[in-house]
Amino acid sequence: MVCDMNFSELLQRVVQDTVGTNPFGDLGRVWQGQQPTLSDGSLLMFLPELIVVGTILALLFVRLFDLDKVFSGQSVALLGSTVALLVAVVQFLALKNFDGAASDAVHKTMFTGLLVYDAFGVFFKVFLLLFLQLVVYLTRLTGLPDREDAPDFYTLLFGSTLGMLLMISSNNLLMVFLGIEMTSVPSYAMVGFLKGRRTSSEAAFKYVVYGAGAAGVMLYGISLLAGLLGTTNFPEMAVRLNMVIGTHPLKMDATLLTLLLSIVMILVGFAFKLSIFPFHFWGPDAFEGASTEVAGFLSVASKGAAFALLLRVLLALVGPTTEQSGLMVPVYFYLGIAISVLAAVTATFGNLAAYSQNNIKRMLAYSTIAHAGYMLMAVGAMLVLLNATKHVPDAQVRWDLATRAVEGLLFYLWVYMLMNLGAFAVAAFIRNELFSEDITDFGGLWTQAPVLTFAMACCMFSLIGMPPFGGFTGKFMVFSSLFQAGHYHWAMWGVLAIAGLNTVFSLFYYVRVLKFMFIAPAKDDARRVKVPLTSAAGSYVFALAVLVLWTGMWGAKYLSATAHDVASVLFP
């Protein structure tokens, strides 16, 4: 098709795809809360990302032209993230009525099919940009980068976020790799941002080595898959896969072997990003060496983006209708079980390893691993439910069940963002006051800074999964998907039981933090901590704690409904 065109025609097409037929006239449509029409170019849909890019440029120019005396890097970053968040929210609201007939029109591609623009992607855009803004605000409160370093730090932070924004909208294997690398490289630098510290450099180095290795494996897997299928485009993958494999009886020939190898290699890349056992080793070291704020950012944002991308890749492989995947259905079914079992192992490992940690960041790193395990269970359950064709012939029922699983994952991610950020923020504020990140030094904090300990208690209980906090509701939804999947394979009930037991295990180390904060007396030589509720730091963590509580009570209604709507656009 391309061969028939001359060069200028091709160029014309690309330009039109990018800016649209009437770029300036349509620019206002999104602001008026309307959906972009087909005449809108990709740039309009790409606006939040463009604003992030613009902020990065502004940050660099501020330094270049010596303007950072007037505009501090922090205020530029805060402004940029706020505007990008607002645009994303407007985009999401414009897409909000994605029920019924409108839903097909909503799946739009950008930049000649490299990126996709749908409610799922925009939902994650809001997620990431909100989180970015919260982190920028947190760093402003804790003063992590001083005035001198601020442009550097925020450039890295925004660059990493930009990579995540590409990840969540990926519609092509190339963009998968590009997005992941774009996320990772600035993260390596951020982990090593505390330049003077040996542990920080060591952590960054470990992270780079692991990350590069995992990326190489993943790239190899991607190249195998692309070579096998002859395409890197997501919407075509399932069909091509069916052409390659679907007609053969399922036996271990070279094609199937290559396919499985490529899938496993791609999953290894994801397992690294999500710190899934046995690719989790970088996590605790990187978190311990990095500053608390960076660790908090990595623990939430990169997980969220990686889960969104994992769903996109898996669903591209499975295809919109399972009928197309034919003989691959049992492969995916057991892949789902394998993922769930791996998730159960990860959760167990994370929870057991967290016991003996005394450094709060290291403990939270293992807790992050455990939570990645819980969330991965939802992904496994989704695959099982989606491919249980033998037990549930009605595709609509399977999609409904899978939608529930994704809803649980999305709900969990949102709550996880709030509660984990809350925990890291409290740890950062305590570090600023006590100059210590050891849990044993937290004694008697309760009487000195009640708001910090209240917020920490809310976050810890939510991380355990206690009602009425949001963590429970998220966990409940994930567990219910596991339970449903158990109807089709008993192993999923085993995973559910392990997940339940893990909740009990995790009690110890979360409550240990609270034990020191509330029960143990303050050390004699310890500094007095003063963070009243009325201070900016106090109100920041208090607001996060209230949000964690809100997501478990009144907010659950809205969040679960939104998550359900968003999840449903993934399935026909």
Added chain:
Amino acid sequence: MNDTFWLLTAIIFLPTAGAAGVALIKKESVETMRAFALAITFATFLLSIYLTWGVFDPTDPGIQPKAPELVSKDAGGFKSAEIAKQYEQRGVSTKWIPGWNIEYRLGYDGISVPLVLLTGLISFLGMVASWSIQKEVKGYLILYLLLETGMMGVFLALDFFLFYVFWEVMLLPMYFLIGIWGGPRREYAAIKFFLYTLFGSILMLIALLMLYFGSGGGDTLPTFNILKLSAIGQGLIPDLAYSPAVQLTAFVLLFIGFAIKVPVWPFHTWLPDAHVEAPTPISMILAGVLLKMGGYGILRIAFPICPAGAQAACLVLVALGVISIIYGAFAALAQTDFKRMVAYSSVSHMGYVLLGIAVWKLTDTGSVDGSRFWLQGINGAMFQMIGHGISSAGMFFMVGVIYDRVHHRDLNKFGGLIGLMPLYGGIAIGLFFAGLGLPGLCGFIGEVFVVLSSWNYSPVLAIVAASGVILTAGYILWAVQRVYLGPEYKGPHPEAITPLTEREAFVGLTLLAFAIILGVFPDTLFSKMKTSTEQFVSTMDAGYQASLKPATTTAAVEKK
């Protein structure tokens, strides 16, 4: 949403509002905070009194209120409108998480109303007893009030999800209340309590999922409504049923969750630690109210939803009840710590509750063999719950009073207290006799009803259970002898022994008065719950019969 909705909501959330109020009071004005918190608990107690005598209709056996605005809607699905009225459409509700059909549904009947009243009373008296707390009063009062919210919520919730949330909510303040204000081994006791209960909760959560997803099929959305779940479990809804295997699994999971709370041997080991280390008012609440939640859960959830499972497990339950009675009594005999002895007496006394609930004997044809006896057992168990709530709270308070003065609890280092503190000695002996089960006091009725009803189930077990009464008399009389009688006080700090303060006397006399009233006029309590327990027995019987039928004819609808 009607008046009852707001009344029940107020009973649950007035303490939460009070906690927020306490948080706003300045840290220095300790007495203001105490007075305010006391006023809140008293107001909640008044609301529960109003609920019991002003709103509650003891002649109606089902869940109240009847919610007339709901009767017209959605009568389909039930075998008859009559059954529909009995079940799903009772209580007051509003949507909570509509996507999952989770409701904020509240209601009460003859089984829950006495427990709500007990919670109101013990929370109020515990707050009066809380003047002994000196450390970090503000945090204590906030957590105490939140705890009351959790307890009230458990007894009034009719949505299983909501029930679960309240069940857990009560854990959080309890952890801190034991952990911060407790005795020397408080950290250990607090985490042990938390861990045991959380473990039970997770089992309950899995049962919750089983029952939830089993309650919907085809176009019917699954539900958490306890009444509808019970109707399904009892085979009252066509095309929906839990197979006996599902019922048994769910029952075992639920029962372990509740049994940990009761506590039933062998899940009781958290109790002595938690009760001993907790501060006095919290011990009163633990023994007086928290343990009743386990019994209430069995009566409200485990039995009605899983009649077939319950029936299959009855013998084990009876055996566990009897073992708890005997084990608890022997363990209490062996203690030298006064408070630990009282704690083990709780294990023993709560064994009667389980025994009374479980004496459900069927004849060969499948109908209840002597349903009057089972009814007697249920009534006895309910009475025992309330009676033990009064007497054990009183005993813990009495131990706390003397501990506050002499700072030790060694049974062998007391003596002669009745001479030094005559009023205290009198009240204490009265309350201990109530715990012993002396006729005329509240402990007697429950025990005697339970033991009598168990004779029908198994004479051997009845004899063993009855011998528990003798052991109880043994340890209580021995303790009374060592602490209150005798010529002189043998322990440390004899100079600190001062007469009861007015506040302490108020708490003790109130509890003693309730013990006597319940012992002499047991019908004040029976009249409130009689119709509900009667209906409980008859529907359980019918439900058991019905739950067997669909399972044998059609495959169980356990999947989606």
